[in-house]
Amino acid sequence: MSDDPNSKTCPSAPLSEGATLIGALGADGHVHHFKTPMIADADFVTKAEAKGGAERHLRFASKCETSGCKQWTGTKCGIIESVLEDLKAPDAPPVADDLPPCVIRASCRWFAQRGEAACRACHLVVTDTREMAHS
Numbered sequence: 001m002s003d004d005p006n007s008k009t010c011p012s013a014p015l016s017e018g019a020t021l022i023g024a025l026g027a028d029g030h031v032h033h034f035k036t037p038m039i040a041d042a043d044f045v046t047k048a049e050a051k052g053g054a055e056r057h058l059r060f061a062s063k064c065e066t067s068g069c070k071q072w073t074g075t076k077c078g079i080i081e082s083v084l085e086d087l088k089a090p091d092a093p094p095v096a097d098d099l100p101p102c103v104i105r106a107s108c109r110w111f112a113q114r115g116e117a118a119c120r121a122c123h124l125v126v127t128d129t130r131e132m133a134h135s
């Protein structure tokens with residue numbers, strides 16, 4: 001997404017024009033990652049906004065805004081830290097045995113931060129409900 005090695009991609013971004021569609025929520029309640037990226041163009045965004053709630057069933061990726069995002073702790077993304085902390089609970093859902101296919105791994109903020117542990121938990125994160133899931 002950028003030639004800047006310090007520039008990372010947010011794997012749980014809101015719908016926006018130019019965002020990369022990286023996965024969709026399946027009937028099993030888990031995110032299924034796509035093997036081929038799709039870019040949300042203006043037409044897609046217009047239709048998705050009219051329908052509403054895109055982030056409840058789709059995962060989008062776009063540039064990590066670091067300090068421009070309320071989830072940024074000052075040094076890292078707080079979302080994946082919360083997810084991995086929650087998964088220590090005895091009743092937490094199981095993480096994936098294998099890494100999912102992923103079209104943004106090379107630049108993913110969560111992968112850069114927590115490596116394979118982030119990928120094994122990634123299918124459990126639904127963008128629009130992530131804060132509820134962490135509370």
Ligand code: SF4
Nearest residue numbers: 011102105108119122
């Ligand atoms: S955490 Fe792993 S699987 Fe999830 S978006 Fe990042 S690189 Fe892909």
